[in-house]
Amino acid sequence: MKSPSIQGAKGWPPFTKPGRNASLAMALALLCGCTFSDLKPQSRLLQPSEVNKTLANSGVKLSEASWPADNWWSSFKDPQLDALIVEALTNSPTLRSAAARVHQASALEAIQGAQLLPDVSASMSVTRERFSANGTTPAPAKGTWQNVHQGTLNVGYELDFWGKNRSAVEAAVGRRKALEVDERAAALILSSSIVQTYIALQNVYQQIDVAQALLNQQEQIEELTKKRFVAELGTEIDIRQSQAALPSSRANIAALKESVELNQNKLASLLGKGPDRGRTITRPHLQASDTVVMPSNIPVELIGHRPDVVAQRWRVEASGHEIDVAKARFYPDVNLTAFIGLQSLAFDTFNDHGSRILGIAPAISLPIFEGGRLRGNLDAQDAAYDLAVENYNQTVIDALRDIADQLSSLRWLKERLAQQNEAVATAVAAADLVDKRYGAGLATYLQVLATQNATLVEKRQLVDLQSRALSLQANLSRALGGGYRPEMPMTANANSTVADKS
Incomplete structure (x- = not known):
């Protein structure tokens, strides 16, 4: 009589009785599901409707067509800058590293995708084996050495x-998509760095112009002072004072020329080239925009135009699916394996009809006691999802603050530029008046020196503000996503709340 655990009623093996085993599997699955129902994420995605209307009420003109273009830097109308960024996007090691990470993620996705398909393999072996004389192997093979083909x-x-x-x-798809968007974010950071360094380079050239103009004026004052001394209208002290200012101005120009080369070196590095490439970069000729226009659908569409926000959104998507994987581990695994082939002790009978072998082995495995490993894994995935959500929320908040900062600075910069232009005009007029009075012997050299220094300070501040206008224009384009457009929408998991994950 055969054991009931081996042979079922009417000779059916246990796994061939569908009704009984289906009910058992369902009961086991429900039992497993009850072991983690209390575990769920605690965080939820920040919704655009929760953000206030500060950006819409920023005082900047709104437009439906003002999201930055892909080549947003072309708004500065400098062909050399356009060529530099194209070169950087082609040759940068940073971008090639980002592309390699995307390639790696694509390969891992393909490996993971293989789990959805059957695994088919072929094997061929010849085993030299001694069969037990007291085992299940029948004569004449028992107790002998044989080759098993x-x-x-x-x-x-x-x-x-x-x-x-x-x-x-x-x-895996979510992780790959996040890295793809990270690649776009790296390109945006790189292009923004080039633009900002290029603006700094133009600022240095303009500062050299101011310093050179001052040096020319000081040299003219020196000649005038010498003439006044000859005409007995001045003293030798005046000559020495006028000459003392010249080395300082020349040293200042030398320091500015050093800054030119340092910025050229930085640009060369951003291009992925050596310093020699930087020496070929000529003086920039950037043009600032007279008006600033903002898209009217901020912040609702910001989540699709900032690559850093989109990348974090994909990471939330991936974390949501990792929770599903962790939950599925509580349920039974069902595997089917089968084989068909030939087996023979003698090679000359290997292809005989009687050498055929065939087998099928359905298997089911169910975790019963694993010391809390599955609950710990699910709890860790819930925490990872919370972390991804909060990182996304913080990225959105930082993105909105970034835009608000640029708008605030742009709004007040306009007034600062107007006041600074007036300050420069006043300083220049005062300097011209003192120079004329000095030439007529009605002013001292100290007065000339004071007005020269005041004019230099005001002109430098004006150059800095003009450079800041260019910098803010670039920063606003970067803050608005730099022309990024999502290639595909998020799936339901990316938009889910805590309830969807419970």
């Missing part, structure tokens, strides 16, 4: 009832 075609497939493998693939 075997060739099989093997098929394995996991029945993904609970969606574990599908969720793992979706998580």
Whole structure:
């Protein structure tokens, strides 16, 4: 009599009785599901409707067509800058590293996707084996050494009832998409760095112009002072004072020329080239925009135009699917394996009809006691999801603050420029008046020196403010996403709340 654990009623093996085993599997699945129902994420995605209307009420003109273009830097109308950024986007090691990370993620996604397909393999072996004389091997092979020839075609497939493998693939897709957007974010950071360094280079050239103009004026004053001394209208002290200012001005110009080369070196590095490339970069000729126009659908569409925000959104998506994978591990794994082939002790009978072998092995495995490992894994994935959500929320908040900062600075810069232009005009008029009075012997050299220094300070501040206008224009384009457009929408998981994950 055979044991009931081996032979079922009417000779059916236990796994061939569908009704009984389906009910058992369902009961086990429900039992497993009850072991983690209390675990769920605690965070939720920040919704655009929760953000106030500060940006819309910023006082800047709104337009439906003012999101930056892909080549947003072309608004500065400097062909050399356009060429530099194209060169950098082609040659930068930073971008090539980002592309390599995307390639790696694509390969991992393909590996994960293989879990959804059957695994088919073929094997061929020859085994030299001694069979037991007291085992199950019949005569004449028992107790002898034999060569066992075997060739099989093997098929394995996991029945993904609970969606574990599908969720793992979706998580891999989310990670790849995040890295793809990170690549776009790296390109935006690189182009922004080039633009800002290029603006700094133009600022230095303009500061050299101011310093050179001052030096020319000081040299003219020196000649005038000498003439006054000859005409007995001045003293030798005046000559020495006028000459003392010249080395300081020349040293200042030398320091500015050093800054030119340092900025050229930085640009060369950003291009992925050596310092020699920087020496070929000529003086910039950037043009600032007279008006600033903002899109009217901020912040609702900001989440699709900032690559850093989109990348964080994809990471939330991936984390959501990782939770699904962790939940599916509580349920039974069902695998089907089968093989077909030939096996023979003698090679000359290997292809005989009687050498055929065939087998099928359905298997089910269920975690019963694993010391809390599965709950700990699910709890960790819930925490990872919370972390991804909060990182996304913080990225959105930082992005909105970034835009608000640029708008505030642009709004007040206009007034600062107007006041600074007036200050420069006043300083220049005062300097001209003192120079004339000095030439007529009605003013001292100290008065000339004071007005020269005041004019230099005001002109330098004006140059800095003009450079800041260019910098803010570039920063606003960067803050608005630098022309990025999402290639595909998020799936439902990226938009889910805590309730969707419970």
